[in-house]
Amino acid sequence: MLIFRRFEHLALYLRKTYANPLWVSVNDVISRGAIEILDELEETLSLERDKRRVYGQRLGQLERIKEYRYPVMIIHTDDYEEVTESFIRINSRGTRLREAELAMAQLAYHWPGALVKxxxxxxxxxxxxxxxxxxxxxxxxxxAIGTNQSRFRYLGNLWKKGQSELESIWKQTKKAVDHTINFLRNNAGIESSEWLPSVNALIPLVVYLSKTNGRLSEAETNGLLFWFLEATIHGRFTGSPETKLDQDLRAIAGTTPLEDLMANIKREVAKLDITPEMIEGKYQRHPFLPLVFIIFRANKARDWFTGTTLSSTNVGPEHQLELHHIFPRAVLIQSNHFDAHEIDDLANIAFLSQKANRSILKSFPIDYLPQIEKERLQAQEIPLEEDLWQIEQYRDFIMKRRSLLTQAINGFLGNLGKSWL
Structure with missing residues (x-):
């Protein structure tokens, strides 16, 4: 089933997204009409007039798909390979599908039911x-597992394999993806894909764990995690990832895979040590934000007020993890001395439960930080010098916390990678 979101995105149906009222079934819009769906949204969400108008326009555009005129070509064959090839050729003349979708069309032909089942x-x-x-x-x-390369355009040999061999490759893939998720959960504290800057960085992990059949020594575990974190914070797979992926897949296929993976990163990053300048910047989409959370989890950081261990999987809305401005935005804006870049700096961010975050939303640090146990502040690398908690000392606070975060990151990564540097 296809579902449609308010931002005009299409996606496959999943239970989690289907439970969100802002995802609506494409089939429902086309069969029941945009107005009926919009009325349901208004009743569920109490839409304001402006949002109702915008959502109505988008749903109306979707419903008008029924009015399109489509050319029909009848192919007089029951040969599924010819049908698949026709689909790919016709598609190349219209709106281009991604190479991944075309590869999945080929897989659906060579292994019927693979995509759905x-x-x-x-x-x-x-x-x-x-x-x-x-x-x-x-x-x-x-x-990647079936061909030892990442490009979808070079799959001729893959499709020459029989269905049973394709099924075997899928079993290896599924097993390795399962292991990769467990590896990140248990060794890095990455409990959700929200903390992944790029899913492409998972692909070498998947292939590596498939090659070793999931067996890792302690040194390999630390080395693989070290490589993954270095690859993500240095943006190895941003942009077009295929060249970098193929380099890493060749490394994994060799006799010294971890050493060669590290060498790939070192060719791009002359010095792996982190500097305070690298941490500077707005926290939104900052490549170091997930690593900072990982380190705080390793520090066994707790919520400042409830004492609950920081986790993105805590139960109940009051215990959901939120990003907290240590010097609250409202306080800094009211002071009229700091721009948005300074206010949203990564060094001004801590992790708290929703309840704790909302309770100190507009409080001055000098008023609320003294109430918190020092051990809980230290676990999130908060400077303990109270003179830095004054609004007038905000820039000095940021410089000090950046220094603490830099030391923590270098210590954490250095400990993981000491056998591989």
Missing amino acids: EFETALEDYEQADYSLEARFLMRCFV
């Missing part, structure tokens, strides 16, 4: 485990 079932399982992945990611992993 295997891929979609796996995606739902991962969704329930708070890892929201996409079919194209699974397809990339499948291709």
Whole structure:
């Protein structure tokens, strides 16, 4: 089933997204009409006039698909390979599908039922485990394990394999993806895909764990995690990832895979030590934000007020994890001395439960920080010098916390990678 979101995104049906009223069934819009769906949304969400107008326009555009005129071509053959090839050629003349979708069309021909019975079932399982992945990611992993390269355009030899061999490759892929998620959960504290800057960085992990059949020594575990974190914070797979992925897949296929993976990173990053300047910047989409959370989890950080261990999987809305401005936005804006870049700096961010965050939303640090146990502040690398908690000392506070975060990051990564540096 296809579902449609308010931002005009299409996606495959998953239980978690289907429960969100802002995702609506494409079939429902086309069969029942945009107005009826909009009325349901208004009743459920108490829409304001402006939102009702915008949502109505978008749903109306979707419903007007019924008015399109489509050319029909009848192919007089029952040869599924010819039908698949026709689909790919016709598609190349119209709106281009991604190469991943075309590869999945080929897979559907060579292994009927693979996408529905295997891929979609796996995606739902991962969704329930708070890892929201996409079919194209699974397809990339499948291709990488089956061909030892990542490009969808070079799959001729893959399709020459029989269905039983394709099924075997999928079993290896599924097993390795399962292990990768457990590896990140248990060794890095990454409990949700929300903390993954790039899912492409998972692909070498999947292939590595498939090659070793999931068996890792302590040194390999630390080395693999070290490589993954270095790859993500240095943006190894941003942009077009295929060249970098193929480099890493060749490294994994060799006799010294971890050493060669590290060498790939060192060719791009002359010095792996982190500096305070690298941490500077707005926290939104900052490549170091997930690593900072991982380190705080390793520090056994607790919520400042409830004492609950920081976790993105805590139960109940009051215990959901939120990003907290240590010097609250409202306080800094009111002072009229700091711009948005300074206010949202990564060094001004801590992790708290929703309840705790809301309770100190507009409080001055000098008023609320003294109430918190020092050990809980230290676990999130908060400077303990109370003179830095004054609004006038905000910039000095940021400089000091950046220094503490830098030391923590270098210490954490250095301990993981000491056998591989």
